[in-house]
Every structure is written in structure tokens, then in C-alpha cells.
Amino acid sequence: xxxxxxxxxxxxxxxxxxxxxxxxxxxxxxxxxxxxxxxxxxxxxxxxxxxxxxxxxxxxxxxxxxxxxxxxxxxxxxxxxxxxxxxxxxxxxxxxxxxxxxxxxxxxxxxxxxxxxxxxxxxxxxxxxxxxxxxxxxxxxxxxxxxxxxxxxxxxxxxxxxxxxxxxxxxxxxxxxxxxxxxxxxxxxxxxxxxxxxxxxxxxxxxxxxxxxxxxxxxxxxxxxxxxxxxxxxxxxxxxxxxxxxxxxxxxxxxxxx
Amino acid sequence: xxxxxxxxxxxxxxxxxxxxxxxxxxxxxxxxxxxxxxxxxxxxxxxxxxxxxxxxxxxxxxxxxxxxxxxxxxxxxxxxxxxxxxxxxxxxxxxxxxxxxxxxxxxxxxxxxxxxxxxxxxxxxxxxxxxxxxxxxxxxxxxxxxxxxxxxxxxxxxxxxxxxxxxxxxxxxxxxxxxxxxxxxxxxxxxxxxxxxxxxxxxxxxxxxxxxxxxxxxxxxxxxxxxxxxxxxxxxxxxxxxxxxxxxxxxxxxxxxxxxxxxxxxxxxxxxxxxxxxxxxxxxxxxxxxxxxxxxxxxxxxxxxxxxx
Numbered sequence: 001x002x003x004x005x006x007x008x009x010x011x012x013x014x015x016x017x018x019x020x021x022x023x024x025x026x027x028x029x030x031x032x033x034x035x036x037x038x039x040x041x042x043x044x045x046x047x048x049x050x051x052x053x054x055x056x057x058x059x060x061x062x063x064x065x066x067x068x069x070x071x072x073x074x075x076x077x078x079x080x081x082x083x084x085x086x087x088x089x090x091x092x093x094x095x096x097x098x099x100x101x102x103x104x105x106x107x108x109x110x111x112x113x114x115x116x117x118x119x120x121x122x123x124x125x126x127x128x129x130x131x132x133x134x135x136x137x138x139x140x141x142x143x144x145x146x147x148x149x150x151x152x153x154x155x156x157x158x159x160x161x162x163x164x165x166x167x168x169x170x171x172x173x174x175x176x177x178x179x180x181x182x183x184x185x186x187x188x189x190x191x192x193x194x195x196x197x198x199x200x201x202x203x204x205x206x207x208x209x210x211x212x213x214x215x216x217x218x219x220x221x222x223x224x225x226x227x228x229x230x231x232x233x234x235x236x237x238x239x240x241x242x243x244x245x246x247x248x249x250x251x252x253x254x255x256x257x258x
Numbered sequence: 259x260x261x262x263x264x265x266x267x268x269x270x271x272x273x274x275x276x277x278x279x280x281x282x283x284x285x286x287x288x289x290x291x292x293x294x295x296x297x298x299x300x301x302x303x304x305x306x307x308x309x310x311x312x313x314x315x316x317x318x319x320x321x322x323x324x325x326x327x328x329x330x331x332x333x334x335x336x337x338x339x340x341x342x343x344x345x346x347x348x349x350x351x352x353x354x355x356x357x358x359x360x361x362x363x364x365x366x367x368x369x370x371x372x373x374x375x376x377x378x379x380x381x382x383x384x385x386x387x388x389x390x391x392x393x394x395x396x397x398x399x400x401x402x403x404x405x406x407x408x409x410x411x412x413x414x415x416x417x418x419x420x421x422x423x424x425x426x427x428x429x430x431x432x433x434x435x436x437x438x439x440x441x442x443x444x445x446x447x448x449x450x451x452x453x454x455x456x457x458x459x460x461x462x463x464x465x466x467x468x469x470x471x472x473x474x475x476x477x478x479x480x481x482x483x484x485x486x487x488x489x490x491x492x493x494x495x496x497x498x499x500x501x502x503x504x505x506x507x508x509x510x511x512x513x514x515x516x517x518x519x520x521x522x523x524x525x526x527x528x529x530x531x532x533x534x535x536x537x538x539x540x541x542x543x544x545x546x547x548x549x550x551x552x553x554x555x556x557x558x559x560x561x562x563x564x565x566x567x
Contacts, residue, residue, distance in 0.1 A: 014365040021362065022353040094349035100315050101343035102366035102414075103335050257316055258276075 006107040006249040015099065015112025016119070023120070034127035038069055042135060057194050059223055063139075066132040067219040068191035070146060071153065073128060074121035075211055078154035079182055081117040082161035083174045089113075090165065096256065106253045114158040114245060121154020122147055132222070139224030146221050153214040156237045159244035160210075166251035185211040190219075210240045266291050266418055266449045267312060271321035274307050274473075282307050283473035284321065291417075294440070294450040296460040296467030298552065300562070304473040305453035306346065309422050312451070313343055326418060339367060342411030346422040348403055350410075355392045356382070360410055367414040377413060384439065385409035401432025408439060419443065421452040425459060437462060457552035469556055476559040481552055489554045490514050490526035494533050497522045498543040512536055517557050524557065526550065 023030065046062030053061040089095035096109050125146055132138045164177045188202060189195075189211035195203050206212045213233035220227040227233065267289035274282040282304040289295040297305045310316040312325055314334020323330045328337040351359050357378055364374035382388050385405035390398065398406065404424065411419060424440070425433040440463055444450060454460050460467050461481045468478040477484055485491075494513070496504070505523050510516055512533045513525040525533055530547060537545050556562075 014362075014368070017365060018351075018362050021358070022351075025353060093352065094345070094347060095351065097315075097345065098349040098351075098363070099366055101313060101338065101345065102363070103338050103368070104366050105335060 004250065006110070006246060007105070008111075009108065011104060011108040012111035012115060015104065015109055016116045018095075019112070019116040020119070031123075031127070034124045035131060038066075038073065038128040039131045041069055042066055042131065042137075046135075046137075060137070062135070063137045063223055064219070065192065066128065066135075066137050067222040068215060070125045070128050070132075070150065070222065071189075071211060071214040071218050072186045072191045073124045074150045074153040074214065075157045075182065075185065077124045078117040078121045078156075078158040079161045079178075081120050082113060082158040083165055083168075083177065084171060086113050086117075086162060087165050087168060087171065087174075090252075090256075096252075100256065106256060107249050110162060110245065110249045110252055113162060114155050114241075114248075117158030117161075118151045118153075118155030121157070122151040125150030125154075129222075138222055142224070142226075143222045146218050149214070149217050149221070152234070152237055152241070153210075153218075156210055156241035156244070159241045159248055162248035163244050163251060166248050166255055185209050190215040210237050213237055265289065265324070266326060267295075267451065268324045269321060272308070272311065272318055272323055273320035274304070274311060274316065275319040280319075281473050282311070282318075285468075285470075285473075285475050287468070289449065289451055291449055292444070292447050293465040294444055294452065294463050296464035297451070297453040297470060298455065298457065298460045298467050298556070299453075299470035300455055303470040305470060306422055309420055309451070309453060313338060313341065313420055339414065340416055341418045341420055342414065342416035344404075344407050344411050344419065344421040344424050346426065348407065350395050350403060350406060352395050355394060356387055356398070356406055357391045359395065359406065360413055363410045364413040369414060374413065377415075381409040381412055384412070384442075386435070399432070401428055401435060404428060404432065404436055405439065408436065412443075416448070418449045418451065421450065423453055423455070425454070425456065433459075457556070461552055467552075469552070469559065471556075471560050471562075477555065484552060484555050485550050489550045489558055490528050491550050492527050492530040493548050493550050493554055494525040494527075494530060494537070495522050495546040495548070496525060496537065496543055497545075500540075500542055504540060504543060508536060509533075515558075517554075517561070519557060519562070524554065526554070 042062060042065065046065050050061035050065070055061065056064040099109055100106070129138060129143060129146060161177070164174065168174060188198065188206050189209050190206070191211070195206055195212065198206065213236045217227045217230055217233045265288050267287055269285065269287040271284045272282060272287065273280060273284050285308070297308060299305050307316065311318050311323060312330065314331040314337065317331045325337050326340055328334070330337065351362060354362060360378050360381055361371065361374050382391055385408060387402060387406060387409070390402065395403070408424070425436050428436065437459070440450060452463070464481060466478065466480050468475045469484070470476065477488060479487065496509070501521070501523055505516065509523065509525065513527045515526040517524040527533060534547065537543060
């Protein structure tokens with residue numbers, strides 16, 4: 001408790017298991033969403049809009065879009081889980097308080113929340129991969145590598161969202177983060193169109209946003225190429241994740257252990 | 259690790275300051291193995307803060323604290339393996355059944371699934387919830403939830419149970435059932451620390467207790483000793499029209515001490531005979547004659563009622 005850095009251990013696993021068990025009980029509607037949403041987007045935008053767009057960045061628009069949606073879904077899934085669901089567990093349900101009366105610490109709880117939200121991103125990315133493969137727009141077996149990357153992307157965005165959760169007084173506060181951080185990333189990080197279409201200053205900003213780096217890795221993997229500068233992109237996401245984890249842990253400690 | 263000096267809790271000068279104000283003000287506590295130790299006080303007295311410091315979820319601002327021989331908060335995590343906590347609020351997992359609540363909570367203690375599964379039937383029987391094993395939490399009554407929370411606190415077979423107002427908000431029958439269970443835990447040799455603002459609860463369950471207000475301990479001892487040491491044994495509660503006039507003469511002269519709380523005059527005496535004789539001549543006044551209790555101790559020490567804090 002005295003160290004300012006989070007203590008790393010495997011004690012987060014029971015936290016993760018608890019969330020997974022709840023998910024399993026409510027998994028049918030959740031999976032319908034995981035499969036249904038991307039299917040609808042790909043059909044409507046990919047085929048509908050794609051007819052007018054033609055090819056983008058040297059690939060059919062639906063292929064371009066599918067790889068983008070994997071990334072934005074990973075971000076949204078983890079963000080939502082770490083804002084709304086985690087906040088409920090921290091406040092209304094007092095699930096975290098219950099855990100803190102056991103040998104678990106804040107560090108374990110925050111890590112468990114993060115990895116769980118990342119796991120939900122993995123599930124959502126997996127569902128989109130399946131849908132995309134069924135539509136014949138996934139190229140090659142290396143697309144499977146998208147799954148571990150989605151876990152990392154989700155965990156990184158979960159850590160960022162947990163920082164917001166740790167300082168939030170109510171659910172309304174999350175709208176700031178959604179509108180000012182999440183939505184801009186979804187629109188300006190290469191999900192729907194290549195960054196090169198943006199004015200230089202925006203491209204410059206986008207280069208610092210984690211979702212841009214997620215797209216840079218996942219798009220090639222899904223379309224049969226190897227990502228360029230993969231270590232750089234992975235490092236950026238790891239850095240966002242690590243700093244956010246540290247910050248979230250410190251803020252939750254301050255909030256719950258005062 | 260074994261308890262040094264046999265104490266389950268040793269606290270000296272324990273202090274907690276929030277916003278420059280001491281909510282727990284340099285208190286000393288010693289809880290012995292196997293006893294039921296009560297912390298009695300109105301809302302805001304600092305009871306919950308003491309419990310939070312004991313289990314290590316908030317660091318003391320000052321003083322020294324050991325629980326089960328472990329220095330707290332530094333070794334709180336290891337210590338928590340050996341305690342069970344019943345919080346004031348309901349933090350059961352609403353998405354899980356009764357059994358799942360117990361099993362999942364056990365996983366936080368690293369209890370193997372098989373071991374937890376072996377313990378659960380006994381815990382359900384203890385909580386009189388055998389018929390609710392697969393019930394959803396929202397179908398349970400308030401009393402059932404409290405009993406489940408108590409059973410959950412036992413999943414790791416703790417030596418010490420820390421209970422924050424275990425029966426607040428329960429109806430009398432549900433309360434009796436909890437008391438019975440707590441007594442049976444004491445019979446098994448477990449140590450109990452509980453906070454309450456029900457003096458009846460404290461009198462019935464606690465071997466020793468402290469009475470607190472404004473972060474300070476006002477008195478400590480066994481319920482009986484506290485009553486004997488601080489107040490006269492006989493009490494008449496007098497109320498009704500004209501009670502003030504009666505108190506002026508002859509009321510006050512007939513008793514050793516009086517307290518006025520709201521519209522009621524509390525008359526304390528060793529010999530209640532003259533008071534009773536006089537009150538029989540005042541049909542407009544109503545009165546209740548009873549032996550002194552912890553409430554009287556609290557009123558004497560603070561001039562306030564305990565119940566409504």
C-alpha cells in the first residue's frame with residue numbers, strides 16, 4: 001500500500017473470473033450485439049457506401065472498413081465496460097468494497113477490470129473477424145494475430161477509461177470523455193478513411209492517439225500484409241496502457257482508501 | 259503468525275483525521291481472543307472508521323495498530339486472509355445466485371473451488387438458506403441477505419469477524435436470528451468485533467464494549483459493569499402534561515439524578531419507592547419503571563439519546 005507504483009501479481013485473476021462468470025450468464029444478448037452490430041455496419045456501409053467509394057488505400061472499401069471496425073469496436077467495448085460497468089461495481093453495487101475486505105487490493109481490482117475489459121474487446125474483435133471471414137474479406141491466416149492485438153488495444157483503452165471512472169462522480173461525467181476523446185478517435189484515427197485525407201495538423205495529432213496505432217497494426221494483419229513499424233505501434237499502446245494503469249490505480253486508491 | 263500478548267486487536271493512540279477534524283481521536287483498544295467486543299455509539303461517532311482502519315482499508319493518521327499480530331496497515335492483506343467482514347451495506351453480487359455469491363467470494367481468498375464447494379452446504383445451513391441455494395439475490399428478504407452476508411464472511415473460516423451494524427434495518431425477528439447465529443459463532447471460539455447503535459444488541463451480545471461519541475471513547479467495560487459504575491440501578495421514565503412542573507417539585511427531590519431528553523424525564527434512583535408513591539398521585543403523568551441500561555449510561559455521559567444519534 002505504501003509504494004506509489006501498483007504491485008504486479010496474478011491476484012487479479014479472481015476479479016477477472018468474477019466478471020467472466022457474470023458475462024457468461026448474460027452472454028446471449030451480448031453476443032448478439034457482438035455479431036449483429038458489425039454485420040449490419042459492414043453490410044450497410046461496406047456494400048452500400050462501398051459501391052460509391054470503390055477502393056480505398058488499394059483495397060475494397062468493405063475490407064478497409066472491416067479492419068477499422070475491429071479497432072473501433074475494441075476501443076468502444078473496453079471503454080464502455082471500464083466506464084459504466086466498472087463505475088457500477090465501484091459505487092452502486094459496492095463490488096469493489098466487498099473485494100477490498102478480502103486479501104485483494106486496489107491494484108488487483110484495477111488490473112482485473114482492465115484485463116477483463118480487454119477480454120471483451122477480444123471477444124468483439126473475434127466476432128467481427130468471423131463475420132468478415134464469412135463475407136470473404138479476410139485475407140490469410142495471419143488475421144488470427146488480430147486477436148492478441150485486440151486484447152492489448154482493449155486493455156490499453158480500459159486503463160484510460162478507468163482513470164476517468166476513478167474521478168467520476170456520476171455516469172453523466174462519462175459523456176465528456178466519450179465526446180471529447182473517444183468519438184474524435186473513432187473519426188480521425190483511420191477507421192473509416194485513411195489519415196492522408198486529413199489536413200496535416202490533424203494528421204499530426206492523430207499520430208499521437210492510441211487508436212491510430214491500433215489501426216496501423218490490425219489493418220495489415222487482416223488484409224494479408226505485415227504491419228510496418230509494429231514495435232513502435234505496440235510501444236505507443238503499451239505506454240498509454242501502463243501510464244493509465246498507474247494513474248488509475250493511484251486515483252482509485254485515493255478515492256477508496258482515504 | 260501468532261498473536262502477541264494474546265490480543266486480537268491492539269490499538270494505542272489510534273487516530274483518523276479527515277479534513278483537519280479528528281473522527282477517531284487517539285483511542286486505545288484491546289480485544290481478546292474469543293470475546294465479543296462492541297463499539298457502541300450514535301451515527302457519526304467514528305465506529306465505521308475504526309473498523310475500516312482495523313481491516314486496512316484506510317490508513318490511520320496516527321497511533322499504533324495490530325490485528326491478529328499483524329501491523330496494520332502494512333500487513334493488512336495477509337491479515338485479511340484470517341478475518342471475515344460484514345459491511346454495513348448490502349454488497350452481495352446481484353448477478354449471482356446465493357451459492358455463486360459464496361463461491362465467488364471464496365475465490366478472492368484463493369480458496370480452491372472444491373474446498374469452497376465443500377464448505378458451502380454448511381454455510382447455507384448456518385444461514386438457514388438451504389432452500390435458497392440457487393435463488394437470485396433479489397428474491398431474498400432483508401434478513402436473508404444479512405444472513406447470506408454473514409455466511410459469506412465465514413467462507414475463509416476466519417478467526418475474527420468484523421461486523422458493522424449487523425442488524426441495522428432488520429425487523430425484530432430477523433434481528434433475533436442474527437443474534438442467535440452470532441452467539442453460536444462465539445461458542446465456536448471466534449472473536450467478534452461489532453459496531454451498533456442498538457444498546458440491546460450490545461447488552462445481549464458483547465462481553466465488553468466501548469461507548470463512543472465524537473471520535474472518543476467515553477467509557478469501556480462489560481455492559482453490566484458500565485451500568486453499575488455509571489448509573490443508578492432504577493429508572494423511571496416520566497412524561498405527560500405538567501411533567502416539567504412535577505420535576506420542579508417534588509420530582510427532582512425524590513431521585514438522585516434526572517436527565518431530560520425531549521419530552522421525557524429520566525429519574526434515576528437506588529430506591530424507587532418514594533418516586534412510585536408520588537407518581538401514583540399524579541394521574542396526568544405517565545411513567546415507565548425499568549432497570550438501568552446502556553442507554554442511560556450514554557445519556558449520562560453525553561446528555562443525548564443514543565438511538566437517534
